[in-house]
Amino acid sequence: MNQPLVEMKNIKKSFGRVMALKGVDFSVGHAEVVGLLGDNGAGKSTLIKVLVGYHQPDDGEIYFEGKRVKFGSPREAREHGIETVYQDLALVNLMPLWRNFFLGREIVRRLGPVRYLDRKTMRRIAREALAEIGISVRSVDDTVAFLSGGERQAVAIARAIHFGAKLLILDEPTAALSVGETRRVLEHILEAKKRGISVVFISHNIYHVYEVADRLVILEHGEKIGDYKREEVTPQHVMDLIAAAAGVK
């Protein structure tokens, strides 16, 4: 079985007169970390939003685990095991960690006709799942507001792993993080890979991507301008490629 986990073929998407994606091929292998690079407006997020069903493509086909799929909403994609962690849209700051961890997938118990939250179990599982990927929090009753940016990313990643994601899409996970925190987030990505999860890592920062990615895909102006195995390129080469495409000499 050598087919990739995700295969997107000739994806086109326009918004009004703007062609955001001009026929892009994109694939992600099993347990592969793919870095998705490109300047602002290159089409990175549009491509991902098409993949998870937020946008419907105008043209092109998407295969997931070898089957043709058309996700009507991110929720559907999620049910298939595609988990996206957006920068500001992953967690609710004012809510305790355990509530965030189970948001939308709460564990309930029945008492006659009433279904009530099983707080005890959710607290325990959240604590264990976080500890398992090496995040120690003071208390799962603390709100997310008290976590650092890196810890928030880590919680979101732990959540995705816990709920059996097959593909984890991280949108700029290292933006605005300190060096130490970036390191830890990168370790979590490798941890996810070790568990057989594929990762798409969207970033501006080639150095962060280069450290963990198996393959690098570069988009520019809605087109794929590069698709390299990590060994084939240097960060400098990739940077030159992006700069050249953007018209910077």
Added chain:
Amino acid sequence: MKGDKVTLRDLLRIKEFGAIVGVTIFLVLFSLLSNKFLTTENVFNTLTMAAELGIISIGVAMLIISGEFDLSVGSVFAVAPMIFATMINAKYDPYLSLIVSLMVCAGIGLVNGTVTLKTGIPSFITTLGMMMFWRGILLAITGGFPIILSRRVDMLQYLGGKVHGGLRYSAIWFVVLAFVFWIVLEKTRFGNWVFATGGNLGAARALGIATTRVKLVNFIFSSVLAGFAGLTTFARFKLVDPTFGQELELEAIASAVMGGTLLTGGYGSVVGACVGAFMISMVRNGLVLAGAPAYWYRAFIGVILIVAAVINARIRKRVAG
């Protein structure tokens, strides 16, 4: 892991903490000022007075937590008994009248929610418009005159009639509804979604929560509870005039805020809102018993509201960021 020792932080994490301390302070204060204050009779009285505002503030708090406002509750508070009284006077069955008046309230909530969520205008505006609209309709239809119940309706006894001394059924409804909505908000999936919807709409959506439905349901809760509160009050007076419930929308918001609810959504408590309503009722009652002129009450509530908001904001910063 948490030890056995209860820390200050654990106490502050109770969202109603500020309001409960406030009530305790006023309880001590007014008991010192008047020996009639801390009697069973007076506590029942206070609870009954708090009930009408409190029932409204339950729905208002739920809605604020999910990130929306309802300024139309004061008008809806009058619309429900107006329909009820008109139907009773036209010889309709009391239960049918009750159901119809509450259904109309649900309809108003549905319109509030649908207009807000479909057009994207702030609910502050939608419900302000609805508040004016219904108040205008009430005035136009009645010509400004009150509607008086023309026959005896036994059912009203169970809405706002006396149970024992100053204790009325409205107080019992208040406690029951507070309990039910406390469960809904704190212990159910829906409650979890309410917090998430108001706390970070984008994240809630990204996690697959039907945020529009959550808000819509809360708009309906808010209207129905306001209508129900109006009916319990009507059951006490057997009369409804078109200015019934004016400014209650603002008092309901004040109750919610005193009880620790964050006006921008995502944080708050139903029980807190009820404690807030109780505090307002207690201050009104306490000032009268202490011999202060009744006019002072509003000024006093204004100050308490601001102080409470400041204290609650401090507490929230500390425990919830």
